[in-house]
Amino acid sequence: MYDVKSMRADDFIDDGEILNTLEYAQANKNNKELIGSIIEKAAECKGLTHREASVLLACDDDELNEKMYALAKQIKQKIYGSRIVFFAPLYLSNYCINSCVYCPYHVKNKHICRKKLTQEEVKAETIALQDMGHKRLALEAGEDPVNNPLEYILECIKTIYSIKHKNGAIRRVNVNIAATTVENYTKLKEAGIGTYILFQETYNKKHYEELHPAGPKHDYCYHTEAMDRAMQGGIDDVGLGVLFGLDTYAYELCGLLMHAEHLEAVFGVGPHTISVPRICPADDIDVDDFSNAVPDETWRKIVAIIRIAVPYTGMIVSTRESEENRKAALELGISQISGASSTSVGGYVRPESPEENTAQFDRSDTRTLDEVSDWLIRMGYIPSFCTACYREGRTGDRFMPLAKSGAIQNCCQPNALMTLKEYLMDYASEQTRLDGEALIEKELNNIPNENVRRITIENLKKIENGERDFRF
Numbered sequence: 062m063y064d065v066k067s068m069r070a071d072d073f074i075d076d077g078e079i080l081n082t083l084e085y086a087q088a089n090k091n092n093k094e095l096i097g098s099i100i101e102k103a104a105e106c107k108g109l110t111h112r113e114a115s116v117l118l119a120c121d122d123d124e125l126n127e128k129m130y131a132l133a134k135q136i137k138q139k140i141y142g143s144r145i146v147f148f149a150p151l152y153l154s155n156y157c158i159n160s161c162v163y164c165p166y167h168v169k170n171k172h173i174c175r176k177k178l179t180q181e182e183v184k185a186e187t188i189a190l191q192d193m194g195h196k197r198l199a200l201e202a203g204e205d206p207v208n209n210p211l212e213y214i215l216e217c218i219k220t221i222y223s224i225k226h227k228n229g230a231i232r233r234v235n236v237n238i239a240a241t242t243v244e245n246y247t248k249l250k251e252a253g254i255g256t257y258i259l260f261q262e263t264y265n266k267k268h269y270e271e272l273h274p275a276g277p278k279h280d281y282c283y284h285t286e287a288m289d290r291a292m293q294g295g296i297d298d299v300g301l302g303v304l305f306g307l308d309t310y311a312y313e314l315c316g317l318l319m320h321a322e323h324l325e326a327v328f329g330v331g332p333h334t335i336s337v338p339r340i341c342p343a344d345d346i347d348v349d350d351f352s353n354a355v356p357d358e359t360w361r362k363i364v365a366i367i368r369i370a371v372p373y374t375g376m377i378v379s380t381r382e383s384e385e386n387r388k389a390a391l392e393l394g395i396s397q398i399s400g401a402s403s404t405s406v407g408g409y410v411r412p413e414s415p416e417e418n419t420a421q422f423d424r425s426d427t428r429t430l431d432e433v434s435d436w437l438i439r440m441g442y443i444p445s446f447c448t449a450c451y452r453e454g455r456t457g458d459r460f461m462p463l464a465k466s467g468a469i470q471n472c473c474q475p476n477a478l479m480t481l482k483e484y485l486m487d488y489a490s491e492q493t494r495l496d497g498e499a500l501i502e503k504e505l506n507n508i509p510n511e512n513v514r515r516i517t518i519e520n521l522k523k524i525e526n527g528e529r530d531f532r533f
């Protein structure tokens with residue numbers, strides 16, 4: 062029985078509710094009046110229910126779809142402004158005891174090279190990331206209690222935060238590891254992590270169990286209830302996502318939004334971020350084996366609908382997607398991207414070789430961070446290396462009202478400009494520096510509060526004179 066406030070996965074992601082919703086969406090997909098009224102409601106920036114969003118997804122009227130895309134762009138601009146926050150994944154270990162059929166780390170893959178970073182290697186990877194200009198990481202590791210126990214992850218976090226190379230620093234470590242206990246989530250919180258990220262993969266329980274035939278991840282409920290345990294353990298910024306292409310995209314979008322509604326209903330805090338990965342080629346994985354693989358155009362529509370349904374959330378796209386798709390997604394509400402990622406264990410120091418393949422997936426966007434930064438600048442976006450919110454205690458229920466009202470922009474805009482300035486001074490090529498300086502000049506005018514603008518200008522001067530790490 063569907064119950065948004067239940068603590069049981071089978072209730073808050075009720076299969077019957079999803080099927081009813083999809084039926085309702087199909088029945089109303091040509092109901093222009095209803096769709097028009099949903100778009101009008103979305104324009105108030107207060108979000109949509111899973112039912113309303115599903116109707117929009119089912120709609121195939123070009124004119125109405127164009128309205129949704131324009132609205133998604135407008136909402137992203139209203140809440141987060143022009144800034145696009147950068148992050149990089151750091152793969153710690155690809156040892157894994159699970160059997161996920163879509164992931165090359167699955168335990169039965171005997172031809173992938175297994176590797177786990179030593180602390181020395183973590184240090185070297187961190188320095189390589191700092192030398193590119195990164196300030197925010199997402200740690201990735203397979204599930205293996207012997208090779209990658211929580212203590213190992215905690216040790217890596219400590220190592221990463223301890224390294225200050227030249228002007229570099231990793232200021233925020235997000236963590237993407239397997240579902241675990243409340244006690245372990247508390248330990249992660251105490252280690253100073255930013256967001257805890259866990260992708261659901263698929264919300265269809267039956268399909269989930271088939272796709273995870275063995276290993277601890279087989280337990281759908283334990284996995285689906287992980288965010289509740291994370292919240293109970295004190296982590297109030299959690300990141301959701303599904304791997305689009307495992308089940309039908311309409312089912313997944315509905316489940317994803319029901320999950321967001323559940324977190325909001327129970328904890329008063331929805332997902333801090335939503336990622337939109339989809340099945341992509343990798344060692345031992347052929348996209349053609351997945352009949353639900355999502356075409357580009359549909360994927361873009363999903364991005365737009367998540368943005369208008371959950372306006373306050375950070376939306377993430379990785380280098381799985383091509384430059385072209387990333388560009389389109391930025392226009393539809395994406396607010397965070399990875400840049401110059403390596404999806405291999407140790408790949409920032411030692412580039413991948415065919416004999417020693419440890420990658421989780423093939424990247425489509427292989428540009429350098431400098432190239433991606435300049436690309437953003439030339440499109441009018443502000444590349445941001447900001448990590449301010451969680452360091453200022455703006456997490457969970459302190460962050461959400463600011464994001465919902467758009468007041469967060471008073472922090473995002475100056476912080477983006479100040480962290481971009483650091484990047485330009487310390488890491489950028491000459492061309493990027495010139496383009497970036499011009500953008501900063503222009504974007505200073507878009508800081509609404511005069512006092513904040515004045516302080517930002519003073520801080521930009523201080524950065525020029527060698528000081529670092531200013532934030533609102």
Ligand code: SF4
Binds near residue numbers: 469473
């Ligand atoms: S001010 Fe907060 S929300 Fe805005 S970019 Fe910085 S950390 Fe993110």
